[in-house]
Amino acid sequence: MKNRFMMIKPASGNCNLRCEYCFYCDEMEHRKGPSCGCMDEETMRAVIRASLSGDVDGCTFGFQGGEPTLWGLSRFRDFVNCVEAQNERKIPVQYFLQTNGCTLDREWAEFFRANQFLIGVSVDGTIHTHDRYRKTRDGQGTYVRAMEGIQCLREAGVPFNVLTVVHSGVAVAAEKVYKTLRKQGFSYLQFIPCLDALDGERRGYSLTAEGYGRFLCSVFDLWYQEWESGAQVSVRQFENYVDMLCGYEPESCDMRGCCGINYVVESDGSVYPCDFYALDEWRLGNLREDTLEQIDAARAASGFTNGRPLPEACRACKWLMLCRNGCRRHLQGRENRFCRSYQMFFEYAIERLERVAGSR
Numbered sequence: 001m002k003n004r005f006m007m008i009k010p011a012s013g014n015c016n017l018r019c020e021y022c023f024y025c026d027e028m029e030h031r032k033g034p035s036c037g038c039m040d041e042e043t044m045r046a047v048i049r050a051s052l053s054g055d056v057d058g059c060t061f062g063f064q065g066g067e068p069t070l071w072g073l074s075r076f077r078d079f080v081n082c083v084e085a086q087n088e089r090k091i092p093v094q095y096f097l098q099t100n101g102c103t104l105d106r107e108w109a110e111f112f113r114a115n116q117f118l119i120g121v122s123v124d125g126t127i128h129t130h131d132r133y134r135k136t137r138d139g140q141g142t143y144v145r146a147m148e149g150i151q152c153l154r155e156a157g158v159p160f161n162v163l164t165v166v167h168s169g170v171a172v173a174a175e176k177v178y179k180t181l182r183k184q185g186f187s188y189l190q191f192i193p194c195l196d197a198l199d200g201e202r203r204g205y206s207l208t209a210e211g212y213g214r215f216l217c218s219v220f221d222l223w224y225q226e227w228e229s230g231a232q233v234s235v236r237q238f239e240n241y242v243d244m245l246c247g248y249e250p251e252s253c254d255m256r257g258c259c260g261i262n263y264v265v266e267s268d269g270s271v272y273p274c275d276f277y278a279l280d281e282w283r284l285g286n287l288r289e290d291t292l293e294q295i296d297a298a299r300a301a302s303g304f305t306n307g308r309p310l311p312e313a314c315r316a317c318k319w320l321m322l323c324r325n326g327c328r329r330h331l332q333g334r335e336n337r338f339c340r341s342y343q344m345f346f347e348y349a350i351e352r353l354e355r356v357a358g359s360r
Helices: 023-029 041-051 073-086 106-114 127-131 143-156 174-183 209-229 236-245 292-302 339-358
Strands: 003-008 058-063 093-099 117-122 160-166 188-193 263-265 270-272
Touching: 003 041, 041 073, 058 073, 073 106, 106 117, 106 143, 117 143, 127 143, 160 174, 174 209, 188 209, 188 236, 209 236, 209 339, 236 339
Parallel strands: 003 058, 003 263, 058 093, 093 117, 117 160, 160 188
Antiparallel strands: 263 270
8 A cells, every 4th residue: 555644834933932943944044044834825735735636545635744734723623624615536645744743732632632643742751851941932831831732632532742853961861751751651653763963062951872772772771661561652753663573574664774865845735755854955846736747757856865875784784684874964975974973782682682573
């Protein structure tokens, strides 16, 4: 089954917060036109029409930002209604939205439940590790408001997972971060390493390879203990490693060793090959004037999805099958800046990962 995934930024990079480590703010500052504003109706219809066209058996619409809910609930209702009207072949459609949680209320939650949205909420562990970098524009912490938003989702029965950015403060508090997330009742967790700015300058939130490696080992200990006890806890990265050991391809694109076919759609209809590369030099076209076939041709011509040449050390590494040189955005030259992290982790955890895989 061929499923198309469209990651849409309906409010561009606009956000009600000013997280210090935000990679998309950094990208916008490196574009000629930083923010594209909010998506208008004409662009919305063009994006939906293109998304449902051609040889496709299903479509997932993901919404991200910035903060996508700034587009407004009425526009999301319009979007869902437009999809229903244009989906003449009645192909399966799914919805996903990533949010900071601070705008959510009962009305948003009821909309998500009624339209079967899966929600991702950004929570950086404890109140202290979260509020350290996830602040409002006037410098106030946002943990309490995010948790209030999550409570609205829970009361409405909306499925959600939690995304934690592993910055330097999270890395040194791995055990407390994991236990706090679990104490809050979160069972679907995703940890992503914090990105350095595009200028390469190290900042207070910057993550070292050793720090990230220690973080992975500490979190794995806690996750594995819960697995042994029969608890149903999903840590996306560990689950992908287990799947790979079982002979399956990872679902997470940063673990495949090559970039996949993605459509990151800015609010003006411009398309980019990856959320981490929404930059002028990687713009593939615009869905207001270009077809998906033309977008795909531009991606192929750009070489973005070509296989990456591996460093000699990677080809000789016993962990290549699991690491695959990691995410393109983490490369320094041809080497992954978290290479040491993965070596530390696999040496530490491989026997237990294999044990989990063997139980599947």
